[in-house]
Amino acid sequence: MKKTIFSLALGTFGLGMAEFGIMGVLTELAHDxxxxxxxxxxxxxFYAFGVVIGAPIVALFSSRFSLKSTLLFLVTMCVIGNALFSVSGSYLGLAAGRLISGFPHGAIFGVGAIILSKIAPPGKVTVAVAGMVAGMTVANLVGVPLGTWLGHEYHWRYTFFLIAAFDALVILSVLLWVPKLYDKTETKLTEQFHFLKKPEPWLIFAATMFGNAGVFAWFSFVKPFMVNVSGFSEGGMTIIMMLMGLGMVLGNLMSGKLSGRYSPLRIAATTDLVIVASLLLLFAFGEQKTASLVMGFICCAGLFAFSAPLQILLLQNAKGGELLGAAGGQVAFNLGSAIGAYFGGMMITLGFSWSYVTLPAAILSFSAMTSLLLYAHLKVKTRRASERTA
Incomplete structure (x- = not known):
């Protein structure tokens, strides 16, 4: 089982480099x-739209093939998408490469979770899935800074060629270490959608989408922000991206530690409040290097501390359709990435300075808080109604 977890963690490491690696080479990509x-x-x-399209399609058709075959197909798409992006010279080719490389993202997490749920001993599934997801956080600590360094010292295309080559090695690990299994669910497909009739999961989807959109409105442009607002050199971005990646790793660990003491809703709401405050402080004090590093670190830590409790809330509110709920969470997360990148970029298109990307970021993050408060109000109202009935 350990080799299977390691193979899946390698897969999520490659996904993390592909999704977040572009932030560190954005200026080089634009200039070139x-x-x-x-x-x-x-x-x-475009990467986020690939995730939005791919996750539900694979969820609908994956039962026709073995989980191993599905996983091999998905990782092969990662290789093709990142390779296409690394060699394309036209905007259309670049967009197609990102769309293709994003398509397998959410599905790989879903298929990997199913595989681990089938081979892990009772009570060890959560730990096994956490091991798989760890690849994503390690990518932000090691892989993304490495990609940033490659893009700055040599060429941004080398970054994505490296990702494609790494994904080719992931294919080999899947062939060697992932067993051939099938997912034959007994629940009818139509019944798996029943949980969507309630408003609670939609509010969690909204919180996931707006929360991620808020962070990405700033983090998508972290390099030009740190260079043009905070005054760092482009050469220093490797260390800065490593610091942001460390924040993501620690945020994920902190969220896990707190889960034994507080409810997922309280952790998510408190974390979102911290994110909003850090984004507003980035706007006010972004010109000060120390302040921008500290607030950026807190914001990135909040992103992954925020995600875990929302996933738990989704599972709690998706009875009978847990896998579709998890896929929907990935769709909401990456749709938020697209929305955030759009609104952050819009501020620059409208002629504002780079410091202003934090304002739509804070507004979007506050929208996530609103969704969580509505969810809490609805749960209290439902509980009181059931108590009166009893």
Whole structure:
């Protein structure tokens, strides 16, 4: 089982490099291809749209094939998408590469979780899935800074060629270490959608989408922000991206530690409040290097501390359709990436300075807080109604 977890963690490591690696080479990409930085930021949105399209399609058709075959197909798409992106010279080719590389993202997490649920001993599934997801957080700590360094010292295309080559090795690990299993669910497909009749999961989807959109409105343009607002050199971005990645790792660990003491809703709401405050402080004090690093670190830590409790809330409110709920969470997360990148870039397109990308970021994050408060109000109202009935 350990080899299977390691193989899946390698897969999520590659996904993390592909999704977040572009932030560290955004200016190099724009200069090399002759497009504006906001237009280059659209490549973040194209990846997210790939996730939005891919997750539900694979969820519907994966039962026809073995989970191993499905996983091999998905990782092969990662290789093709990142390779296409690394060699394309046109905007259309770049967009297609990002769309293809994003298509397998959510599905890989879903298929990997099903595989681990079938081979892990009772009571060890959560730990096994956490091991798989760890690849994503390690990618932000090690892989993304490495990609940033490659893009700055040599060429941004080397970054994505490296990701494609790494994904080719992931294919080999899947062939060697992932067993051949099938997912034959007894629940009818139509019944798996029944949980969507209630408003609670939609409010959690909204919180996931707006929360991620808020962070990505700023983080999509972290390099030009740190260079043009905070005054760091482009060469220093490797260390900065490593610091942001460390924040994501620690945020994920902190959320896990707190889950034993507080409810997922309280953790998510408190974390979102911290994110909103850090984004507003980035706007006010972004010109000070120390302040921008500290607030950026807190914001990135909040992103992953915010995600875990929302996933738990989704599972709690998706009875009978847990896998579709998890896929929907990935769709909401990446749709938020696209929305955030769009609104952050729009501020630059409208002629505002780079510091202003934090304002739509804070507004979007506050919208996530509103969704969580509505969810809490609805749960209290439902509980009181059931108590009166009893």
């Amino acid at each position: 291809t002759g497009i504006s930085i906001p237009s280059a930021g659209n490549m973040i949105s």
